[in-house]
Structure formats: structure tokens, C-alpha cells
Amino acid sequence: MRDFDFEDACVNCSACVSVCPVYARDFRFPGPKVLGPEWWRDSQDSRTEGQTSEFVDDCTFCQLCEDACPVGVPVAHLIAEHKRRQAKPARYRWRDYLLAHPHWIARFPQITRVPRKWTKVLGLSTRTPWPSPNRPAKVTHDLLVREKSMRVGVYGDCYTEAFDGPVLDAVIALLEAWGYESIVMPGAGSCCGAAAYAAGNAELGRRIASATAERLRRANGDTVDLMLTLNATCDSTLREEWPRFWHLSASCEVVPFTEFALEYAPLEFWHLLQRLSSDKPDLPYYVHTTCRSRVSRGTGWMEQIGQRARWTVKPLMLACCGAAGSYAFKAEHEELAREMGQLALDEGRVMTDSGTCALHLQGMTGLKASHPAYWLYKAYREAQEHVKVV
Amino acid sequence: MSWTVIGRGPAGLLAASLLNMHGEECRLVAAHEGTMALWSGVMDRGDPELLPLNAEEWQTLWTLLSRLWGSMGIETRLGPALTLSCTGSLKATFLCPTWQYCTPDPGPLWIVAFEGLPDSLQDIHLSAIEAATGHSPFWQRLPRPPGWDDSWTAVRWASFIDQTEGKFWLKTLLQDLNPRVPAGWPLLLPQVIGRIRTGEILREIGRDLRRPVFEYPLVMPSLGGMRIRDLWQAWLRNRGVPLISGSVTEYLKHRIHLDDGRSWGADHVLMATGGILGGGIKVLPNGVVEEAITHRALGQITAETGWGPVFRWGSEANGSLSACGRQRSGWDPDRDRNGGAMILATVYQALREQGLNILTVPRKGGLMSHAGF
Numbered sequence: 001m002r003d004f005d006f007e008d009a010c011v012n013c014s015a016c017v018s019v020c021p022v023y024a025r026d027f028r029f030p031g032p033k034v035l036g037p038e039w040w041r042d043s044q045d046s047r048t049e050g051q052t053s054e055f056v057d058d059c060t061f062c063q064l065c066e067d068a069c070p071v072g073v074p075v076a077h078l079i080a081e082h083k084r085r086q087a088k089p090a091r092y093r094w095r096d097y098l099l100a101h102p103h104w105i106a107r108f109p110q111i112t113r114v115p116r117k118w119t120k121v122l123g124l125s126t127r128t129p130w131p132s133p134n135r136p137a138k139v140t141h142d143l144l145v146r147e148k149s150m151r152v153g154v155y156g157d158c159y160t161e162a163f164d165g166p167v168l169d170a171v172i173a174l175l176e177a178w179g180y181e182s183i184v185m186p187g188a189g190s191c192c193g194a195a196a197y198a199a200g201n202a203e204l205g206r207r208i209a210s211a212t213a214e215r216l217r218r219a220n221g222d223t224v225d226l227m228l229t230l231n232a233t234c235d236s237t238l239r240e241e242w243p244r245f246w247h248l249s250a251s252c253e254v255v256p257f258t259e260f261a262l263e264y265a266p267l268e269f270w271h272l273l274q275r276l277s278s279d280k281p282d283l284p285y286y287v288h289t290t291c292r293s294r295v296s297r298g299t300g301w302m303e304q305i306g307q308r309a310r311w312t313v314k315p316l317m318l319a320c321c322g323a324a325g326s327y328a329f330k331a332e333h334e335e336l337a338r339e340m341g342q343l344a345l346d347e348g349r350v351m352t353d354s355g356t357c358a359l360h361l362q363g364m365t366g367l368k369a370s371h372p373a374y375w376l377y378k379a380y381r382e383a384q385e386h387v388k389v390v
Numbered sequence: 391m392s393w394t395v396i397g398r399g400p401a402g403l404l405a406a407s408l409l410n411m412h413g414e415e416c417r418l419v420a421a422h423e424g425t426m427a428l429w430s431g432v433m434d435r436g437d438p439e440l441l442p443l444n445a446e447e448w449q450t451l452w453t454l455l456s457r458l459w460g461s462m463g464i465e466t467r468l469g470p471a472l473t474l475s476c477t478g479s480l481k482a483t484f485l486c487p488t489w490q491y492c493t494p495d496p497g498p499l500w501i502v503a504f505e506g507l508p509d510s511l512q513d514i515h516l517s518a519i520e521a522a523t524g525h526s527p528f529w530q531r532l533p534r535p536p537g538w539d540d541s542w543t544a545v546r547w548a549s550f551i552d553q554t555e556g557k558f559w560l561k562t563l564l565q566d567l568n569p570r571v572p573a574g575w576p577l578l579l580p581q582v583i584g585r586i587r588t589g590e591i592l593r594e595i596g597r598d599l600r601r602p603v604f605e606y607p608l609v610m611p612s613l614g615g616m617r618i619r620d621l622w623q624a625w626l627r628n629r630g631v632p633l634i635s636g637s638v639t640e641y642l643k644h645r646i647h648l649d650d651g652r653s654w655g656a657d658h659v660l661m662a663t664g665g666i667l668g669g670g671i672k673v674l675p676n677g678v679v680e681e682a683i684t685h686r687a688l689g690q691i692t693a694e695t696g697w698g699p700v701f702r703w704g705s706e707a708n709g710s711l712s713a714c715g716r717q718r719s720g721w722d723p724d725r726d727r728n729g730g731a732m733i734l735a736t737v738y739q740a741l742r743e744q745g746l747n748i749l750t751v752p753r754k755g756g757l758m759s760h761a762g763f
Contacts, residue, residue, distance in 0.1 A: 300627050300634075
């Protein structure tokens with residue numbers, strides 16, 4: 001058992017229960033208070049120390065419970081420890097071990113084309129949409145700002161590199177257009193360790209993260225001032241779990257792309273987008289701030305992006321969409337994941353800061369869903385064309 | 391001018407909303423979700439004679455809050471009235487969401503409790519209601535629904551009743567009982583009638599039974615506060631106010647600093663971290679900022695020139711920083727039953743200390759007006 005802070009400070013207020021997206025929908029799920037602090041207290045008692053809940057794996061590790069706790073109990077991380085102690089069938093152990101290494105899958109993304117009936121044996125979902133390989137194309141583009149002012153790292157997370165290439169292309173293109181030199185780090189096939197931790201294997205997560213930290217350190221070489229993240233879970237893992245639980249450092253400041261865009265994109269860029277929005281009013285953007293982003297950074301940044309570009313923005317009132325990394329890919333979670341992401345939306349686009357959430361919401365709504373960088377770059381290209389025509 | 395509000399309880403949310411309505415750039419930052427889920431959502435006034443504003447100012451502030459909530463989809467009843475507390479006693483209130491029973495003249499009641507829902511009213515102060523209303527309530531307890539187990543808190547009951555199956559369970563049982571209750575008696579149900587479709591479900595049941603239907607509050611987690619929290623946060627996000635997660639450790643030279651290294655400029659800061667649990671943030675005499683319950687050190691105040699003695703933030707205005715809500719000294723809402731008035735008055739005062747008088751300054755933007763309704 002790791003040495004948590006305030007693991008015994010629960011005052012039974014149930015604020016954690018009030019925000020838990022699983023507890024609200026799955027009537028068998030005992031809730032974060034029971035599975036976290038109450039379980040932990042029982043585990044300290046020799047009469048009940050070996051007891052675990054069969055439902056503990058239904059936790060998505062969204063960490064909203066931890067954010068809600070007014071006394072700082074590490075609720076979600078206690079549940080992760082609980083998960084570690086829960087016995088599982090062998091096939092689920094193999095599956096979870098594989099899913100805890102998303103960077104392996106990213107090295108061989110064609111594996112996602114395996115027929116679904118084969119994967120059923122492993123306990124993988126047959127209904128949740130799987131990503132298709134889609135590597136970055138390394139596009140070229142016009143520059144808004146000619147002078148390079150700063151070298152910016154971009155954390156090439158495993159999902160974006162293997163399955164969401166257009167997002168990475170968009171980020172690099174935008175950075176270049178804004179006058180920043182970019183370097184994708186640490187290179188394909190690395191993982192921050194989030195998937196392993198979410199599945200309850202903190203030690204495996206630490207080992208995976210340590211290897212990535214070393215690659216980051218070598219890739220950076222003190223040449224990068226800050227590193228942008230394109231996935232909220234990787235972002236919060238790098239900035240919070242790394243130093244807090246694993247004593248690791250990303251070697252530079254870590255900032256979500258969205259906040260960087262609001263702070264550093266030049267005025268000309270926004271003016272261009274605003275002009276297009278004024279001349280050609282477009283479909284609304286439904287915004288889903290992922291649970292991990294909400295916990296780690298807060299909400300409202302993507303809405304600000306939309307407002308600055310003068311788009312019509314509609315925030316979605318979803319706590320967790322059900323994707324939760326690899327959660328929705330597990331057979332036993334597919335129904336609940338679908339229920340959590342159930343939305344009836346009019347025509348529009350979905351903007352969200354995670355590739356797997358985008359994939360899940362796209363499947364649930366039928367609307368194109370992607371990262372804000374993708375939508376910004378798309379609008380930028382359209383604005384450039386529009387200006388030429390006008 | 392840029393503003394930062396610290397704290398995500400009702401005072402923090404109200405301050406951020408008023409700033410947004412006045413076209414001010416505002417960020418809301420909080421270390422935790424806030425304790426809205428521990429409160430049913432009624433706003434108490436207490437003794438109006440003891441309050442520091444005149445009657446007209448009060449009326450404007452209360453109407454402002456009522457309209458603000460209305461714009462979020464929270465209908466309210468405004469004016470002196472009585473409602474039930476979570477222990478079953480009648481208590482005075484001034485602004486109450488219409489889902490909760492609230493009337494200036496309490497009469498006979500039909501009260502229903504749910505078997506398996508802890509803290510339903512009959513367990514405790516049924517006699518208090520009888521004494522207060524002068525009528526013996528018609529009281530019944532509905533049996534547990536199929537699928538119930540002892541992990542069902544109020545949140546799960548609400549999710550159940552949001553579903554078709556749950557609504558059917560409730561309506562069927564109530565329709566059977568309805569003929570036994572005198573016509574016109576309002577029906578009071580535990581505050582678990584849906585998490586998101588409460589008004590719609592209450593109206594539907596009311597139409598079926600041909601009588602008014604309300605909720606009565608339970609102990610935490612409270613659905614009333616949760617509904618308001620979710621709608622209020624969505625309203626702010628919709629209007630471009632970022633709700634930032636993080637612990638503020640320092641406010642120095644007009645910059646806010648968080649424990650994870652983030653920082654931004656803020657011309658004015660409003661502290662609203664008192665906490666309904668009596669917790670929140672405290673500042674010790676040596677300037678150390680700590681969480682009141684766990685005593686975890688969050689940071690250290692570095693005084694700007696003229697910072698003055700530090701005891702509890704907000705006890706007095708300090709340059710560009712003011713406090714509102716429970717954190718501001720001179721209020722004891724648990725004793726005086728004036729939590730709503732405290733929130734309104736302290737937010738108003740804190741904004742005014744920082745140069746924005748919301749009762750006189752014309753509003754720059756937003757959906758509502760409030761001066762001279």
C-alpha cells in the first residue's frame with residue numbers, strides 16, 4: 001500500500017457520491033465512498049482486510065470524486081488500490097495487461113482491424129467503435145508569423161500518434177502558423193502510464209511512465225520551454241500523478257494545447273477566424289470537457305476558444321462520457337459506457353480534449369467529434385480560402 | 391479589469407455570475423467541487439432588522455438572485471415563507487426553489503416517505519410538523535422498489551425516479567393512495583424526485599393526482615443543492631467563465647499562483663472559501679494558509695506593501711482582495727438562520743469594496759437587468 005495523504009480523513013459528507021457518473025447510472029455500483037475510503041478503513045482491520053468488491057472495476061477512474069472531496073481524501077486512488085487487490089479471471093488479466101500498454105497497440109495500430117468476434121474471447125467490447133489507424137501526414141501550410149519565437153514540445157501521446165494523426169498535423173501546422181517551432185516528443189510508442197493506473201496497476205504504470213520520462217528527458221535536452229498535451233488524461237497524469245505518486249518529472253512545463261492557444265495564438269489568427277464566423281455563420285460546437293481535464297485544469301477553456309473565434313458554443317452537461325480511456329473497450333462496460341454517453345444532439349460538431357472521448361461521442365451522436373486543434377485548423381484553412389475568394 | 395473568484399460554493403458562483411453580467415473578465419478557481427451538495431437550495435433571510443442594507447436594496451438583491459436562477463431554469467418562490475428543514479421542523483425562508491414545499495401559511499399535508507431511504511421525514515419530526523401546522527399530516531411510507539439494495543442513497547433514488555420504471559413505480563403507488571387523502575392537501579415527497587427532470591415529474595404527478603406536489607429536503611447529499619450546482623456551473627461555462635480546478639497558494643503583485651505552478655494576473659480577488667462544513671481555508675497568524683479541517687498547509691501569504699495583520703482572509707478589505715460568504719466575519723448563519731442574506735450581502739459588499747456597486751453601476755452585458763426592475 002502506498003503512502004497516501006489524508007486517506008483516513010473522510011467525513012462521510014457524500015460529496016463524492018453526488019458527482020460520480022457511474023453511481024448515477026449503474027444501480028449495482030456501491031459508489032466512491034464505499035469503494036474508496038470506507039474500503040480502505042476496512043482494509044486496515046484484520047477481520048476485513050482481504051475483502052474486496054466485485055464492482056470495483058466499474059469505476060472509470062475519472063477522479064471527479066477526488067475533486068469533490070472537501071477534505072482531500074484521494075478517493076479515486078484508493079479505489080485504484082482496491083482494484084489492484086481484486087481477483088480477476090485470467091482472460092481479463094491478460095486483456096487488462098494489454099490495455100495497460102496502449103503504446104504497444106499504437107506501435108501496431110493495424111491490430112485494431114482484427115475481426116471483432118476474435119476479440120470477444122479476450123473480453124473486449126464488440127459494440128464500442130474502435131479507432132482506425134490514422135497516422136500524421138505532416139502537412140505544410142502558410143505562415144501567419146514568419147519569425148520563430150519559441151520552441152514548443154508537443155507530447156505525442158500514443159492514441160493521437162496512431163489513430164488521430166490529423167489532430168497532431170493540425171497542432172504542428174497551427175504552431176508553425178503562429179510562429180513557434182515545434183518538436184513532437186517523446187516519439188511514437190510511449191505512454192504516460194495512465195492506462196495502467198486506471199486499471200489498478202500503479203506499479204506497472206510507474207514503470208511505463210519512468211521509461212517515458214527518460215525518453216522525454218533525452219528528447220528535450222533543455223531545448224524546449226514547455227510541452228503541449230493533446231489528451232486530458234495524459235496531461236493530468238504527467239502533471240499530477242507523475243510528481244505526486246511516482247516522483248517523476250516531465251523535464252519541462254506541461255500545458256494543454258487549448259490553454260496555450262488562448263494565451264499564445266496571435267491576434268491576426270483570431271481576427272481571421274472571426275471574420276469567417278461573421279461572414280459564414282456555421283453549425284454549433286458542442287463542447288465536452290473530459291472528466292480528467294475538469295478535475296485537473298477545470299472547465300471553460302474550450303468554450304473560450306469557441307467564443308474567441310465567434311463560434312456558437314454549447315457546453316454538454318456530461319460528467320464522464322463513458323469512454324474513460326480503455327473503459328468502453330471492455331465487454332463488461334460497453335452497455336454502461338453507451339448509457340453514459342447517450343446524447344440527442346441537433347446538427348453540429350463535437351469538440352473535446354481526448355481522442356478516445358471523441359471516438360466514443362462520435363459513435364454515440366453521429367456527429368464529427370475531435371480535438372479543438374482540429375477544429376481550429378479546419379476553420380483557419382477555410383478562413384484563408386474565404387479571404388482569397390472575397 | 392480582470393477578476394478572480396476563489397471558491398465554488400454559492401457565494402463564489404454568485405460573485406462570478408454578477409461579474410459576468412457586468413461584462414467583467416472573471417475566472418473562478420477552486421480546489422474542490424464545493425459543498426453545494428450539502429445544502430437543499432433554500433435561501434434564508436433571518437431577521438431583516440439586523441441586516442446592513444435598506445429594504446429597497448434588499449428587494450433588488452433578492453429579485454436579482456431569483457431572476458438569475460430563473461435564467462438557469464431554476465424556478466423560485468420569492469418572499470417570506472415557511473419551509474421544512476431536513477429534520478422535519480418548519481423554518482423561515484425567503485427564496486425557495488419551487489420543487490420544495492414552501493408557503494407563508496402551512497396547512498394540512500400529505501407526507502410520503504420511502505422505505506429504504508434513510509432520513510425520510512417520518513423517522514424524526516412528524517410531531518413537529520403537527521405542532522407547527524396545527525394539523526395531523528396524512529402520512530404513508532411506500533415499500534421498497536424492485537432492485538433496491540442498501541447502497542441506495544438519495545442520489546440513486548433520484549436516478550431511479552428519472553427513469554421510466556421509477557416514475558411508473560411512484561405514480562402507481564400514489565394513485566392507489568390518492569383517494570384516501572382529502573382533496574387539496576399538498577403532497578410532499580422526499581427530495582429525490584429526479585435529478586434533472588424534477589419540475590416535469592412533479593407537475594406530471596400533480597396533474598394525475600389533482601393536487602400540488604412538492605419535495606421535502608433530506609440530509610446530505612442533497613439533490614436540491616446538486617441541481618443548483620450543476621445548472622449554475624453550466625450557466626457560467628455557457629457564458630465563458632472558466633471554472634478552474636486548483637489550489638491557490640499565493641496572491642502577490644496582482645498575480646494569482648496555484649500550487650501546480652499556474653499563475654495569471656488578477657486586478658481584484660474575491661475569496662469565497664468559507665465552506666458550509668465550517669471548513670474552507672484559514673490563514674494563521676504567521677501567514678500560513680491551511681485547510682481548516684485537515685490542517686494541510688496550502689501555502690504562505692506574502693504580504694504586499696500595506697497588507698496589514700493577517701488573521702482570517704476577508705475580515706477586512708485588503709487592497710485588491712475581499713472576502714464574501716461564510717468567510718467574511720460578522721456572520722453566523724447557523725445561529726441566525728440567514729445564510730441566503732449573508733451570501734447576498736457579502737457578495738454585494740465585496741464587489742463594492744473592489745469598486746463595483748452592482749446596485750448602481752449599469753450592466754454591460756448579459757441576459758438580465760437588475761437596477762430598477
